[in-house]
Amino acid sequence: MKLLIIQQKMIGDVLTSSMMFEALHQKYPNSQLDYLINSHTFPVVENNPFINEFIFFTPEVQNNKIAFLRFLKNLKQKKYDVIIDVYGKLSSNLITLFSKSKFKIGYHKPQSSFIYTHPIKRKTKPDYNASLAIENRMLLLEPLNVPFKVYKPSIYLSKTEIEDAKNYLKHQNIDLNKPLFMISVLGSSLAKSYPFEYMAKLLDAIIKIKPNAQILFNYLPKQKEDVELIFDLCKKSTQNNIFIDVYGKSLREFLAITFHCNALIGNEGGANNMAKALNISTFTIFSPHLNKQNWFGNIESDDHVAVHINDYMEHTNKDRIEAKKNPESYYLKLKPELIIPKLNSFLVNFE
Structure with a gap:
């Protein structure tokens, strides 16, 4: 069997959908399993042993109609038996x-379900205590008789990458024998970022309970100004x-x-999903919407x-829309004082 999974755009989505390849490999170990992704997301799936070939949806293909038509022609010539469209937007629809695939699997949408031989309706509530992101992706494998498993x-x-990072941290005077925490200090946008003053209070709380902890910030160079604002709001200690x-x-x-x-x-955000995929514990603050x-x-x-505002007070679907x-x-409304008790309980696990 020759199979293609399409998952464009966000890094977190591309990483999450990559688990489908392990499930498929267990069921069909001799199959050709390929992944169509945006080129900038490749680092999170590089070296994945369950993926045979990567096909990159580049900016040129995205922005040039002739390049896109050429891309479609080349894919058609690969003659995939199965296409699984996780993305479900216009480009992946086309x-x-x-x-020429016999099986065309994707999520049910009124405007595009006719494209698929197997349009799949998403769950709205999980059945196996996993995230809906995982459970809905596994649903797409049901037409191929892949049993559910988390x-x-x-x-x-x-x-080499692990050793180089270790040497870099030591060179920067990081003591790997002491607690080391990576902080997603900003979200992908300010609308997905915990207020700066509140974030500073959480950082103060971390050092209060773990005085010897070392803190790193996850940010892009263009975000340095906002990161410095949060840094300045923290206590000197x-x-x-x-x-x-x-x-x-x-x-x-x-x-x-x-x-x-x-x-x-x-x-x-994507960093939390990446940390989980590295078997690193996470403490995540979800945006109210x-x-x-x-x-x-x-x-x-x-x-x-x-943590989410809904854990502490009534937060309806209408509130999410307004948020x-x-x-x-x-x-x-999601004050640090609400979060800190859970954060303290989380931190006691690290010496």
């Missing part, structure tokens, strides 16, 4: 539509434990550095903690 995405670092200039210059470097951390703490069940399952609670329009007013 790729699926113009393929698979966890994994990131595969080389020994906290600032002394923050290594603000120690960060990965590439995504693979970030992954290798995070591998040496005890936990990742902070705003929900998100459904926590989409990306966090109760089955994870032994190693991971996630997307005005996130700050809802974030401000």
Whole structure:
């Protein structure tokens, strides 16, 4: 069997969908299993032993109609027996539509279900205590008789990458015998970022309970100004434990550095999914407009903690809609004093 999975765009989505390859490999060990992704997301699935070939949806293909038509033609010539469209947007719809695949599997949508031989309706509640992101992806494998099992995405670092990161941290005066925490200090946007003053109080709380802890920040160079604002809001004793200039210059470097951390703490996003895939514990703050069940399952609670405003007060679907329009007013209700007891309980696991 020759099979293609399509998952474009976000890094967290590409990483999460990669677990489908392990499930497929167990059921069909001699199959050709290929992955179509945006080129910038490749670092999180590099070296995955269950993926045979990567096909990159590049900016040129995305922005040039002639390049896209050529891309469609080349894919059609590969003659996949099965296409699984996890992405479900126009570009992946067209790729699926113009393929010669006998099985075309994707999520049910009124405007595009005719494309698929097997349109699958998403779950709205998990059945196996996993996240909906995992359970709904496993649903896409049901037409291929792949039994449900909770698979966890994994990131595969080389020994060289791990050793280079270790040496870099030591060179930056990081003591790997002391607790080391990576902080997702900002979300993918300010609308997905815990208020700066509140984040500073959480950082102060970390150092209060773990005075010898060392703190790294996960951020892009263009975010440095906002990161420094949060740093300045911290107590001096906290600032002394923050290594603000120690960060990965590439995504693979970030992954290798995070591998040496005890936990990742902070705003929900791709970094949290990456930490989980590295078997690093996480403490995640979800944006008020998100459904926590989409990306966090109760089955994870032994190693991971996630907080959402709904854990502390009534927060209806209407509130979630309003929170997307005005996130700050809802974030401000999620005061640090509510989160800190759970954070303290999480931190006691690390010496």
